Amino acid sequence: MVTYPEDFDKGKWLNSLKQIKKDLLIEDRDRYRPLLRLKKDAEIQEFVEEVEKVDKKNEVGLMREKGVIKTFIEKQKQDVDCARSMIFQCKTEAQYLDRIQSKCQMIEQNLKNFKLKSRATYN
Numbered sequence: 001m002v003t004y005p006e007d008f009d010k011g012k013w014l015n016s017l018k019q020i021k022k023d024l025l026i027e028d029r030d031r032y033r034p035l036l037r038l039k040k041d042a043e044i045q046e047f048v049e050e051v052e053k054v055d056k057k058n059e060v061g062l063m064r065e066k067g068v069i070k071t072f073i074e075k076q077k078q079d080v081d082c083a084r085s086m087i088f089q090c091k092t093e094a095q096y097l098d099r100i101q102s103k104c105q106m107i108e109q110n111l112k113n114f115k116l117k118s119r120a121t122y123n
Contacts, residue, residue: 065121072114079107 004010083103086096 072110076107076110079103079110083107 083100086100086103089096091097
């Protein structure tokens, strides 16, 4: 059970709260009124639409790039796990060691290519 101080008037407090909310709403409306007028202007509206299109295009590009990076990381993880398991088998045959070496070189080359591609994308 909630207890209030003796001089607390709930009705007065609620009226005060309503007035504060009303003042806040009016203040927000006054703050954003210039922006609302700008949206009605055809040139500004076209500019805003253009900016939104570019923003959406960049967002889609980032999502696509994120997918490519995740795919690359997963493939590299599989290759590294494969190389690790080959190393742990510890066979000393020359042919087997050559396969391990070529697998490691392939992983290194894939990383170099990915770095170069990423640098070209950001430059």
